[in-house]
Amino acid sequence: MNTAILIATVLICLLSLAALLIWLERRLLGIWQDRLGPNRVGFLGLGQVVADMIKIFTKEDWIPPFADKGIFILAPTIVVIAMLMAFAVVPFAPDTSISNLNIGLLFFLAMSSLAAYSVMLGGYASNNKYALLGSLRAAAQTVSYEVFMGLSLMGVVLLTGSFNMSDIVLAQKEHGWFVFSQFVGFIVFLVAGIAESHRLPFDLPEAEHEIVAGFHTEYSGMKFGLFFIGEYLGVALISAVITTLFFGGWLGPEFMPPLFWFCLKTFIFICFFVLLRAAVPRPRYDQLMMFGWKVMLPISLLNLLITAALTLARAS
Amino acid sequence: MTVLLFYVAAAVAIVATLLTITRTNIAHALLYLVVSLLSIAVIFYMIGAPLAGALEVIVYAGAIMVLFVFVIMMLNAGKPTEDQERAWLANTSWRGPALLCAILLAEMLTLLSGGIGGHVSTHVSAKEVGILLYGPYLLAVELASMLLLAGLIGAYHLGREDNVEERPKS
Amino acid sequence: MTGDSENLAALVIYFLVVLGLVALILLISHFLGHRRQDAKDYHPALNEPFESGVVSVGDARLRFSAPFFLVAIFFVIFDLEVVFLFAWVIGFEESGMPGFIEALVFILILLAGLAYLWKLGALDWGQNPKRRLGRVAMLAAEKAASAPTRDENTPETL
Numbered sequence: 001m002n003t004a005i006l007i008a009t010v011l012i013c014l015l016s017l018a019a020l021l022i023w024l025e026r027r028l029l030g031i032w033q034d035r036l037g038p039n040r041v042g043f044l045g046l047g048q049v050v051a052d053m054i055k056i057f058t059k060e061d062w063i064p065p066f067a068d069k070g071i072f073i074l075a076p077t078i079v080v081i082a083m084l085m086a087f088a089v090v091p092f093a094p095d096t097s098i099s100n101l102n103i104g105l106l107f108f109l110a111m112s113s114l115a116a117y118s119v120m121l122g123g124y125a126s127n128n129k130y131a132l133l134g135s136l137r138a139a140a141q142t143v144s145y146e147v148f149m150g151l152s153l154m155g156v157v158l159l160t161g162s163f164n165m166s167d168i169v170l171a172q173k174e175h176g177w178f179v180f181s182q183f184v185g186f187i188v189f190l191v192a193g194i195a196e197s198h199r200l201p202f203d204l205p206e207a208e209h210e211i212v213a214g215f216h217t218e219y220s221g222m223k224f225g226l227f228f229i230g231e232y233l234g235v236a237l238i239s240a241v242i243t244t245l246f247f248g249g250w251l252g253p254e255f256m257p258p259l260f261w262f263c264l265k266t267f268i269f270i271c272f273f274v275l276l277r278a279a280v281p282r283p284r285y286d287q288l289m290m291f292g293w294k295v296m297l298p299i300s301l302l303n304l305l306i307t308a309a310l311t312l313a314r315a316s
Numbered sequence: 317m318t319v320l321l322f323y324v325a326a327a328v329a330i331v332a333t334l335l336t337i338t339r340t341n342i343a344h345a346l347l348y349l350v351v352s353l354l355s356i357a358v359i360f361y362m363i364g365a366p367l368a369g370a371l372e373v374i375v376y377a378g379a380i381m382v383l384f385v386f387v388i389m390m391l392n393a394g395k396p397t398e399d400q401e402r403a404w405l406a407n408t409s410w411r412g413p414a415l416l417c418a419i420l421l422a423e424m425l426t427l428l429s430g431g432i433g434g435h436v437s438t439h440v441s442a443k444e445v446g447i448l449l450y451g452p453y454l455l456a457v458e459l460a461s462m463l464l465l466a467g468l469i470g471a472y473h474l475g476r477e478d479n480v481e482e483r484p485k486s
Numbered sequence: 487m488t489g490d491s492e493n494l495a496a497l498v499i500y501f502l503v504v505l506g507l508v509a510l511i512l513l514i515s516h517f518l519g520h521r522r523q524d525a526k527d528y529h530p531a532l533n534e535p536f537e538s539g540v541v542s543v544g545d546a547r548l549r550f551s552a553p554f555f556l557v558a559i560f561f562v563i564f565d566l567e568v569v570f571l572f573a574w575v576i577g578f579e580e581s582g583m584p585g586f587i588e589a590l591v592f593i594l595i596l597l598a599g600l601a602y603l604w605k606l607g608a609l610d611w612g613q614n615p616k617r618r619l620g621r622v623a624m625l626a627a628e629k630a631a632s633a634p635t636r637d638e639n640t641p642e643t644l
Contacts, residue, residue: 003496007503015507061519066535071343077508084504088497099497103442106370106572113378117350117385124343124389128535132389139386140554143379143561150374150568154575161579163442217536222515226508286610289557293609297564297600301593304571308578308586315579318491321498361494371569379565386558446577449570450585457570457588461595464563468599471559472608 006098014087018232023049025232025274032278059221064126067218071125076216076223079118079230083237086111090240091166093250093258104165105157108241109150112196116142118230119198123215134214137285141195141202144292149192151300155185155307156245169249179246184303186246188296193242195292197234200277202288239269322362329355340401342388346381353377364439556608567596 023038023046030037041047063069089104091097101107116139123135156178157163160171172178179186195202216227243249243265252261283291332352339345353376360369404410449457574581574589581588603609 003499007496007500011503011507057515057518059515059519060521061516064535068341068343071347073512074347077512080508081501081504084507085497085501088500098500099493101366101493101497103366103370106367106374106442110370110373110378113374113382116378116382120382120385120389121343121347124385126535130536136386136389136554139382139389140557143382143565144557146378147561147564147568150565151571154568154571157572158575158578161443161576163576221519222512225515226511290609293560293600294604298597301597304575305590305593308575308589311578312583312586316583318494321494358494362491367573371572375565375569379562383558383562387555390555442573442576443580444577446573446575447580449573450577450581450588454584454588457592458595460570461567461592464567465595465599468560468563468596469602471563472556472603472606475556475559 003098006096010087010092010098011084014084014233014236015229017236018229019049019053021232021235021270022052022228024270025277028271028274029278032275056222056225061222062220064128064218066127068125068127071121072218073223075118075122075125076219076226076230078121079115080226080233082111082115082118083230083233086237087233087240089165090237090244091169091249092262095166096259097166100164100166103163105153105163105168105245108165109146109153112149112237113146115196115230115234116146118227119215122219122227126215126218128218131215131217134217138198138215141198141288141292144289145192145195145296148188148292148296148300149196151297151304152185152188152192153245154304155182158304158307158311165244165249168245169251172248172251177246177248182246182303182307184299185307186242188300188303189246190242191296193238194273194276195288197231197238199231199235199273201280201282203282235270235273236266239266239273242269318362322359325355325358325362328352329359338405340398340405342397342401343385346384346388349384350377350381353381367440367442367445370442560603560608564596567592 026048027037027039027045037045038048039045041051063072086108088098089101089107091100097104119135119138119142121135123131123133123138126132156168159175159178159181160168162168162171168178175181216224219227240262243262247265248261249265250258250262252258252264329352332348332355335348336345336352339348353372357369357372357377360366360372570592571589574585574592578585
């Protein structure tokens with residue numbers, strides 16, 4: 001019964017968060033770009049969220065006749081399902097996660113690797129040249145950055161000795177936040193996380209100045225909306241995982257409940273993602289790929305080796 | 317509950333695998349293969365091998381199948397391959413292999429019903445796997461690294477475009 | 487392990503709920519969505535792939551060049567390496583110094599592979615002739631470079 005309530009709460013919170021993030025992003029971007037953003041509908045423009053929802057739900061449910069119908073519908077659902085599933089292992093507070101898997105971290109990595117199918121299949125099913133180009137780019141980018149996404153987390157696992165997310169948070173009680181001892185790992189994971197969720201500055205799969213809208217060129221209505229929700233869920237997921245693994249998760253001073261600290265830290269990272277979009281220009285695609293293979297991969301391997309060597313030296 | 321889950325996952329795996337074989341559209345077939353791998357991952361987790369389950373998803377569904385999808389996206393085999401595929405399925409050539417497989421299946425079923433296989437539920441945690449791999453089986457890991465190295469270099473030399481002359485100018 | 491099956495059950499329930507939710511979203515939008523009533527609403531361009539107003543030539547069944555394929559292969563191989571490292575890291579304390587040395591050798595072998603590919607130019611994208619053409623064609627290109635043609639330098643979109 002407890003689980004049922006938790007599942008319902010988590011899903012309601014996540015979906016409204018994804019909708020709210022669209023508004024938040026537009027407002028924050030507005031502020032940082034010295035304009036207002038959506039501020040007319042309701043209090044602070046919050047009614048915009050509802051208006052957008054109504055609008056997108058009443059759009060035509062359009063499937064292009066040249067598309068592969070089944071895969072065309074399936075593709076946007078994969079990213080939403082994978083991102084929501086990954087939240088199952090995130091501990092929001094002590095003993096509060098949908099599933100306290102022993103291999104929680106691997107589960108998160110598995111889900112984020114499955115999300116790659118969404119863009120690939122979306123572009124393939126659209127049967128549109130720009131969509132295909134975008135999805136090839138997306139796939140190459142996602143898989144390249146996935147390699148060291150896993151590697152960058154291994155330092156944390158090494159210090160904890162467990163894949164369990166709750167154990168990792170608890171370990172930070174003794175070790176201090178892992179962002180200090182695993183700073184390189186944190187930076188690598190952050191970069192990989194941005195690339196995995198196709199956020200600016202790494203949104204080349206949908207770079208509108210060269211390939212229309214990339215993999216979702218042919219998408220409209222709620223199916224496009226699902227891609228959008230998936231992207232924002234991805235941002236929230238990466239922020240939540242960064243909080244859990246590197247910033248002590250729910251740990252914080254006693255005067256507020258653990259859940260508050262978790263949400264606060266996650267929120268700060270979400271805002272950071274928006275700031276990145278406002279502040280950093282896109283790199284070129286070849287630069288992006290070379291950066292991944294030539295810089296990030298060796299760095300994350302070295303980080304792991306050095307962490308291991310230091311841990312061994314301290315033990316002996 | 318667990319038993320029910322097992323049978324559901326197993327049924328999904330079998331149905332998805334059958335569909336993988338019978339679909340003529342290669343993209344659809346691959347998707348069913350992914351579903352089959354995912355349900356096998358669930359079964360792995362259920363019978364006490366969580367690491368194997370996770371790796372099944374990360375390596376097979378998340379990496380190797382991605383490579384396959386990649387290849388069909390790049391080669392873009394359209395209608396012609398679909399027709400070819402259909403011709404193969406309609407052909408009588410699958411009867412021989414199917415018969416041999418049926419014999420193997422019958423053999424396996426008799427063995428299993430004899431209680432030789434049975435239900436084994438030993439829990440092997442990820443940690444134990446790690447300790448074994450980096451203890452007694454260290455040579456296997458080093459061999460694996462050599463194999464991966466060979467794969468890396470082989471893939472590059474096979475995959476690069478040497479014959480630029482033959483490439484149609486686009 | 488009772489905890490295991492509990493966790494799995496929760497995960498399965500959660501999965502089913504998520505699945506239902508996504509299906510519900512799609513169904514709602516299907517029923518609420520605007521529908522084209524008659525021919526007036528209809529536009530012939532709707533049935534063509536969108537290419538920024540340019541009339542589409544051929545379909546999207548193009549063939550792409552090898553760099554994307556190589557990336558996918560490298561990914562599979564390095565992903566497998568990472569998987570071996572997962573196993574090392576989780577049992578790090580127990581395997582101790584011998585484990586560390588073993589992992590060190592393992593990583594160095596693959597780093598050697600990475601360095602080799604780097605040197606060959608396999609990790610470069612786009613215009614690098616070393617990477618795009620391979621050795622044989624590179625020699626041909628060098629020969630051609632003495633009598634300059636602009637053929638090899640036509641920009642290629644990735």
